[in-house]
Amino acid sequence: MRKITVFTAALFLIILITIATANNVNNEIRLNPNYFFKSPYEEKLDLNIVTEEKILTLSPTGDFHYKNPLGLYSVISKSEPISKSLKINETTNTILQFDIKPNHMAIRLQDNDSVVFESMSDLLTSIDKNGVYPVVIDADWDRLDDKDYYGSLQYRVEFDVTLYPEIQIKTVDNFPGNILVLSISNIKDNYHTELTTDLSHGLISNAPMGDSLVYFIPIDIWAVAGDYILNFEIKNDADEIVANPSHTIKINDKDFVTQYLYISEEVYETTNSDAAYKEFREKVQTARSTSTLKKLWEGEFNLPVKDSYVLTTDYGEIRYVNDQITSSRHSGLDLAAPTGTEIYACNSGNVVLSEYLILTGNTIIIDHGMGVFTSYYHMDTLSSQEGDFVNKGDFVGTMGSTGFSTGPHLHWSISIYNTYVNTWQVLEYDLLP
Template structure:
């Protein structure tokens, strides 16, 4: 039978073995844990150089984080696209900005619309209850712009403009703007003419003339050909203002579409601004007539002249002589009938003597 001492030594031996086994297991677990963490720790401190794993074996976040260090290792840094690295920090695309030159427009005046920060292929859609032709936008500076004439017969009141911009099939702007057409007082004029003069302004003759003038005003440059404000075509006496309500032999006639400036026969007539001659011919009602395209659907006309000194297709500068004062067509004496129109809509010429039609856009951009 084992002695008491031998039994005690046996117990101590088993405890020692158990302690050693526990330490072995403990060290093994610690080693295993360190082994698993080695790659992560090295990547954190040394950019992953101690653990050159393939990017495809990383998690999505790890792959994005380690793309540059790994490319440096493999010599493929030049193949990384900058957009891939900065993809998450890109700014949102700039949206178009809509501006109106004015939202209160008297009858017979004009206004303009500007759309800034557009892309080349952006599509503009306009909806309005103002009537007339749909506004046409042309490239201007860093966007597009349109001139819009308000007919002198437009009923005063509120009108809307719905402006939409589509980019790659998606709407990037949808804005509704209200404008007010303000009533304007126009003078009344009574004229008495002979039957011979009356025969020069029949409906048939008007229709023949309109075929030519409509053609001339349907062709325009897609850029401004004018330079700054317009000038008065000649010095003389203003005999009839714009928009005057005329009665001829007691019967209401067409509203006066421009300015009548009386001057001696043969007085030189200057181009109010630079542009291209779209029409130079003798018409039934307006006599010897020149129509100049100033671009952007903006036109000036010079009527009843004695002589025509330019030809269709001529490019002219502001102040060039286009003809001489006369009394051809339906006229009661030597004078120049001068008009400005946006497309077919006649507008007050005085407005163009004061400022560049699109000058407000340039001024605003310079201020910004």
């Protein structure tokens, strides 16, 4: 009986060696090694991605080779794993844990094979927008004399990245009457923002641009110099607070010139009446109450007059009319030139008003998008009609002295909706560089 048992064991070993030899390629068994031997590495090839909140286990693809009890190399072949996702942000501490530490590791974005990162922190630092990023992790174990394994495995994961919204102030110098331009980055489609501030301002315009939200804040012309705080509350669709970014903004002091204007009583009484102001509110302010969210202008704005002119009144001047005890602030630039001087669109946009009004005479208003409007008053003729789209530099009419006017000139102003702002700002700087 003992001879039969020894014989049987010997026969089994011969068959095993024969099978191994018949299937040996480069001293490796290509049969399933677990048919004969339980692999000590089978459960050690997964990769754990560890964060403060969870551990995500990834299974690899590729081949891992190890020596079996016969001294031959067996192969563990891993197939395509189920795709997994991990929610992270820029503060997430991400650690990669291997049971068997690889000799070499490369981390890259699936859509950009040319850039390889040595660590997860380097990869996360390179991401500057919200989104889902497929990530590939390549791990290699060298074939060394003192090791009984080698191989190359690949792990895949999708990072669902949510970056913290950040405030960026775009305007360097901020004065009363200027436009304070800022953006909040990393805004998702389901985010809703609300601004509270102690800064006096007009109606604010905000519009999405990419994954940012751009704000045009018309600073009140009467604003007092000093520091003011901008507080934003950002919520998602579930009414959960996502972020509360804040920023302190400095408003600089500015002096404005005082002007004393004299106009005939006849013109004053017929064009500066309650009826004139009622018509102005109904026509002009209504036309400037809604704006396309899309940016229509191109770069810096141009003066609408190309011929020689005289600047008779600047933006923000404190104006007294006919020695009245109360004053007003001039809302734009008065550019004086002969009647018939050609006037051009200072930038591209939609004509939202083109008609004669008692107060402003022949009037054109252009919506440049994102709450930015330009207004052209006291014109002699109108060559663009409501509903027209005009390009930067298009001819829109001629200069005149219609409405509340003392002589041929163009009153040209820019506003954020119905709040007039410093006209020179858009001539000297691109609102969205």
